[in-house]
Amino acid sequence: MEPNDKKEKRIFYAYLAVFLIIGAFIALAGYQYHRNFVKNYKANIEKQLSLIAGLKVGELEYWLEEQRGDAETIFGNEVFSGLIKRYFKNPDDRDANREIQIWMQEFQSGFKYDAVFLTNTKLNRKIDISNEPELPSSNIALNDLDSLHSGKLVFNDFYWGNFKQKIFLKILVPILDVHQLIGIVELRIDPKTYLYPILSNWPIPSETSETLILRRDGNEAVYLNELRFQKNSALNLRVPLQDTSLPAVRAVLGHEGYMEGMGYRGKAVVAYVHKVPNSSWYLIAQTDESEVYTPLRKDIWLTLIFSLGLFLISGM
Secondary structure: OOHHHHHHHHHHHHHHHHHHHHHHHHHHHHHHHHHHHHHHHHHHHHHHHHHHHHHHHHHHHHHHHHHHHHHHHHHOOHHHHHHHHHHHHOOOOHHHHHHHHHHHHHHHHHHOOOEEEEEEOOOEEEEEEOOOOOOOEOOOOHHHHHHHHOOOOEEEEEEEEOOOOEEEEEEEEEEEEOOEEEEEEEEEEOOOOOHHHHHHOOOOOOOOOEEEEEEEEOOEEEEOOOEOOEOOOOOOOEEEOOOOOOHHHHHHOOOOEEEEEEOOOOOEEEEEEEEOOOOOOEEEEEEEHHHHOHHHHHHHHHHHHHHHHHHHHHHO
């Protein structure tokens, strides 16, 4: 072999080695860049979902405290209680009846209740402040009645009203004469007035994001609000607790924080789970993975194209 051929071969191998080293460096740098991008991006998504979930939970917690405060105000109102005692002692007392109705109308309009009822201990509704015809009797459960006899406020969260064919919540306020239960004020709440709008409002533009609230019912997790992509889901959509791929199930089993799993539509989601304090509710803020990870797919292609460009330039 000629000396010039050997020299050219050595130069060729030297260039090849440099080329391969530069190529390896470009590939490593591209991989490291994308890895850091994914890490930071996921951290931002987790933070975003956490903030939204915390905001929603704060609003629900404030609303619950407000409802309890309204009920305690009524419970501690001696003038109102005195009128009710007077009325039950003499149901023909028209002045007492009229004044009670005025108070109850103020409760309904001022506190924005769907309906307010005055019910006796036999669960017959004696005074009815509502916009539509109602049943003459109440469906208060026996264990709730025991609590009312003990002078405790009772909160009935989401339940199905058969007569109205609607979902309601209700607060029961006992009216006592000394320590004896003589009447019950029922404060009925339509969740469509305030609660559902809170949950359906997502603070930033998104095609798949939504907020869910759930509670545990035996061996199932039951959805309490109307879902974005499934009609008539409230109290109807239930999932067994064995299906731990769903954030909904993991939520009612006590897990909190950021997680990935399958949504109720069978699509992969990223979610943040938060317990609503002083309630049986669990809140989930979630977005489809397909929407969340679109920028990551774009970044992969951009990183590959950029790295390939540098690789070609180094080859030249």
